[in-house]
Amino acid sequence: MTLLSLDGVSRVYATRRGIIGRPVPVRAVDQISLSVAPGRTLGIVGESGCGKSTTGRVALGIERPSEGSVTFQGAAMPTPGTPAWRRMRGRLQLVPQDPLGAMDRRLTIATQVEEPLIIHAIGDKSDRRDRVQALLRDVGLRADLAERHPHELSGGQRQRAVLARALATDPALLVCDEPVSALDVSIQAQVINMLTDLQEARGIAMLFISHDLKVVRQVSHEVAVMYLGRIVEHGDPEAIFADPLHPYSRALVSAIPVPGPRRIERVVLTGDPPNPADRPSGCAFHPRCPVAVAACAVTTPDLRPAADGRLVACHLVPAAGGTA
Amino acid sequence: MSDETLPRAAAPPRRRAAVPVGVMMAMAWLALILAVALLADAIRPFGITAMDLRARLQPPIGFGGTSWAHALGTDELGRDVLSRLIESIRISLLIAFGATIIAAVFGTTMGFLAAHFRGWVEQVVLMLIDFQASMPFLILALSVLAFLGNSLPLFVCLMGLYGWERHARIARGLAIAANAQGYAAAVRHLGAGPLRIYLGHVLPNIASTLIVAATLSFPEVVLLESGLSFLGLGVQPPMTSLGNMVGYGREYITRAPWIMLCPSAVIVLTTLSVSILGDWLRDRLDPTLT
Amino acid sequence: MLRFAALRLGRALLTIALVVTFAFIVLRLSGDPAMMIMSPDAPPEALKAFREAWGLDEPLWLQYLKYFTAILQGELGQSMRDGRPAIELVAERIPATLLLTLPALALKIGLGIPAGIYAALHRNSMTDRVVMTFAVAGFTVPSFVLGLILVLIFAVQLGWLPSGGQEGWRSVILPVISMGLGGAGVLARFTRSAMLEVLGQPYIRTASAKGVPWGAVVRGHALPNAAIPTVTVVGFMVGSLMAGAVVVESVFSWPGVGRLMVVAVANRDLAVVQCVLLLVSATMVTSNLIVDLLYGVLDPRLRGQAPAAGGGH
Numbered sequence: 001m002t003l004l005s006l007d008g009v010s011r012v013y014a015t016r017r018g019i020i021g022r023p024v025p026v027r028a029v030d031q032i033s034l035s036v037a038p039g040r041t042l043g044i045v046g047e048s049g050c051g052k053s054t055t056g057r058v059a060l061g062i063e064r065p066s067e068g069s070v071t072f073q074g075a076a077m078p079t080p081g082t083p084a085w086r087r088m089r090g091r092l093q094l095v096p097q098d099p100l101g102a103m104d105r106r107l108t109i110a111t112q113v114e115e116p117l118i119i120h121a122i123g124d125k126s127d128r129r130d131r132v133q134a135l136l137r138d139v140g141l142r143a144d145l146a147e148r149h150p151h152e153l154s155g156g157q158r159q160r161a162v163l164a165r166a167l168a169t170d171p172a173l174l175v176c177d178e179p180v181s182a183l184d185v186s187i188q189a190q191v192i193n194m195l196t197d198l199q200e201a202r203g204i205a206m207l208f209i210s211h212d213l214k215v216v217r218q219v220s221h222e223v224a225v226m227y228l229g230r231i232v233e234h235g236d237p238e239a240i241f242a243d244p245l246h247p248y249s250r251a252l253v254s255a256i257p258v259p260g261p262r263r264i265e266r267v268v269l270t271g272d273p274p275n276p277a278d279r280p281s282g283c284a285f286h287p288r289c290p291v292a293v294a295a296c297a298v299t300t301p302d303l304r305p306a307a308d309g310r311l312v313a314c315h316l317v318p319a320a321g322g323t324a
Numbered sequence: 325m326s327d328e329t330l331p332r333a334a335a336p337p338r339r340r341a342a343v344p345v346g347v348m349m350a351m352a353w354l355a356l357i358l359a360v361a362l363l364a365d366a367i368r369p370f371g372i373t374a375m376d377l378r379a380r381l382q383p384p385i386g387f388g389g390t391s392w393a394h395a396l397g398t399d400e401l402g403r404d405v406l407s408r409l410i411e412s413i414r415i416s417l418l419i420a421f422g423a424t425i426i427a428a429v430f431g432t433t434m435g436f437l438a439a440h441f442r443g444w445v446e447q448v449v450l451m452l453i454d455f456q457a458s459m460p461f462l463i464l465a466l467s468v469l470a471f472l473g474n475s476l477p478l479f480v481c482l483m484g485l486y487g488w489e490r491h492a493r494i495a496r497g498l499a500i501a502a503n504a505q506g507y508a509a510a511v512r513h514l515g516a517g518p519l520r521i522y523l524g525h526v527l528p529n530i531a532s533t534l535i536v537a538a539t540l541s542f543p544e545v546v547l548l549e550s551g552l553s554f555l556g557l558g559v560q561p562p563m564t565s566l567g568n569m570v571g572y573g574r575e576y577i578t579r580a581p582w583i584m585l586c587p588s589a590v591i592v593l594t595t596l597s598v599s600i601l602g603d604w605l606r607d608r609l610d611p612t613l614t
Numbered sequence: 615m616l617r618f619a620a621l622r623l624g625r626a627l628l629t630i631a632l633v634v635t636f637a638f639i640v641l642r643l644s645g646d647p648a649m650m651i652m653s654p655d656a657p658p659e660a661l662k663a664f665r666e667a668w669g670l671d672e673p674l675w676l677q678y679l680k681y682f683t684a685i686l687q688g689e690l691g692q693s694m695r696d697g698r699p700a701i702e703l704v705a706e707r708i709p710a711t712l713l714l715t716l717p718a719l720a721l722k723i724g725l726g727i728p729a730g731i732y733a734a735l736h737r738n739s740m741t742d743r744v745v746m747t748f749a750v751a752g753f754t755v756p757s758f759v760l761g762l763i764l765v766l767i768f769a770v771q772l773g774w775l776p777s778g779g780q781e782g783w784r785s786v787i788l789p790v791i792s793m794g795l796g797g798a799g800v801l802a803r804f805t806r807s808a809m810l811e812v813l814g815q816p817y818i819r820t821a822s823a824k825g826v827p828w829g830a831v832v833r834g835h836a837l838p839n840a841a842i843p844t845v846t847v848v849g850f851m852v853g854s855l856m857a858g859a860v861v862v863e864s865v866f867s868w869p870g871v872g873r874l875m876v877v878a879v880a881n882r883d884l885a886v887v888q889c890v891l892l893l894v895s896a897t898m899v900t901s902n903l904i905v906d907l908l909y910g911v912l913d914p915r916l917r918g919q920a921p922a923a924g925g926g927h
Contacts, residue, residue, distance in 0.1 A: 089515030102510040460857035470879040470887040471640040588759040595754040
């Protein structure tokens, strides 16, 4: 059973180079397919610019895919701005990276947490007040913070407030876009634990987007590694962490500091960081890949099942039951 | 007063210091003018059309005048200049306030429409903004008056077209910024409709900037109104405005200059005060505004 | 650059088209255009001929089209006062207006820009304060008040200069001062802030720190960069050469385009009003076009962006 599925989704932007230049299509997201089951978490990991945030926005329905389709609870995602789309907003919610920017700085926390209830006409005035109190309690905010303004809160408290607002309409899916990367490490752990607790208690599905493989591993039931708009490896987080198959995943995993001797040799990436407007031919990773062969620059590898059921897009990884 | 006229970019970091003397004086003058406008009927010693043919062209106290009944003298029909001045202040302020509010509401609406719909709606709004900003408003206003004749409501609406493009530009820019990321986008993603987003969230957040913009265009509207009325094409007799009084007093400039000087002084002091206040507000609230 | 110029030209033509459309709409709102353009007491056969000529019985879009082509061919109707073609009436007033507006423009530029630069270079000095006080006074005192006060002092009290009419060069002095001082104030204020903004930039500090003499820094870096925004304001002033004298011409009974406009508006002489409107917008649009192109030359970064139109300040 799937809650959300993206099917062959691409998102193409037209950017101009200079003022006179012709618009160049940039594929921020290229042919991505993934799905999230109810109550489960899919982590998406990759460098900045790899298209993971765009994937999140497409999954939320905020942006329409240029190609492919998005299905949520068995129905196609409605067009943004339509009444049907607005009604659906209560079912999918975003937890943003910058909670301060996502809140109206003139309004109190309680007012803002109440707002989705008003928008979706849930409960009467006193009922809504009770719900707001319950929500703030659920995310671990003291009741006296309800009447504060966003700038009077700490970073962790703001993130909790935004989460309370996102949870107000009891959504089936949360898209968390780098929800903890602006926080201190100690606070990160608290927020992450709270997220997993809430997920367990409420059965919410999550799309958890981060550049930090370590964080993604803590929360995810499944992980997709993205590079330049494509998924290069997809599977169980523990398996990927223990034995990354794609050279890019290998580099990511090896970059995580571990106590004691390394199980995987440190792979330092060389070459230019990826630029979606100037995509290399063949496998987009080949200019930085330590093990690239001639074929890598020519043909783009498909995402196909590898030995343990993981999906990998690399010419050098033998397909399950096949030969490389 | 040079403090208030510092350009935005080079202004030093503001201390939360006391309000400068110039600004205090400007506020005091504006308070006085507002009080006069609101209480005009109560404090006006004579009716504006009450003639006293035995007391024509009397000079004001201090310029050879003797009668405290006509502290600012009388005109050639023996009408009390002070009474007419009080009434003129009321009419001129009414027009300027009405026009500024219309411009702010209209401009903000256009800006929000452009920001919300983008695409061709935005292009049309931008074209209108360009058009408005590139045409001398006085000539457009004169043409409309010529074609449509004159009445007070039409005149106020016409003046209300002045400066709307400033509000439209600001509202569009800030709304696009808010929509792209931040609080407005967040509310939109909660499922709110456009009315809730723009009136409930964007407008309150940009209100201070819009108010500063209105303060900057208010004196320009006063000048425009008085200019048109001076030409005899604005407020029509028997109603009177500051510009009317100047235009009318100009006939008697040799024999009774006070008829013209009194309203002129009020115009200059009022526009000066609002400009000082507007510059000060801009420096304090929104130094990015031009 | 060519594309940029073409874009700007298109925009200029569009503005003119908008003005014509504006005139058409307002004319339509005002009632029977035949009566309005021809004059209410024109002979019925003339009205009929006019209606047929401009196709007033045809669908609105066709009328609009015909109206448009008529204007393109210079058919701007006749003045209802003496029946002469409006375009002739307007054309013969242009020299008188330029006689005031050109010296006034010279005064604005000659006084305003140096004063603004000086004030910026001597920021917070006594001179700066005096200049800025005058600048603020310059745009808070309306030109008709300034004009009348000048008349009161120099014509009524001192008797040095005439209070109106056309009596040689002496008649020009007071109107030019009434118009020029305010504009000089606006320009001084604008130039000063443009200069201060440029002087605060890192490249000025860099040049200065490298040991380039201050005078050379100002001449070589600050002035050219501050000139860019100032050009817009000056352009707007050039564009107002026809329109800028409406009020002052009335104060001094000067027989220029502005006075003609005021009288035409008062008499609802619509053909003349429309003609002045088109003349003014054509001047404005042309000067905006030149400013835009100058912008492209002065600052290549701005090609393709819309420079802020110089309406406000």
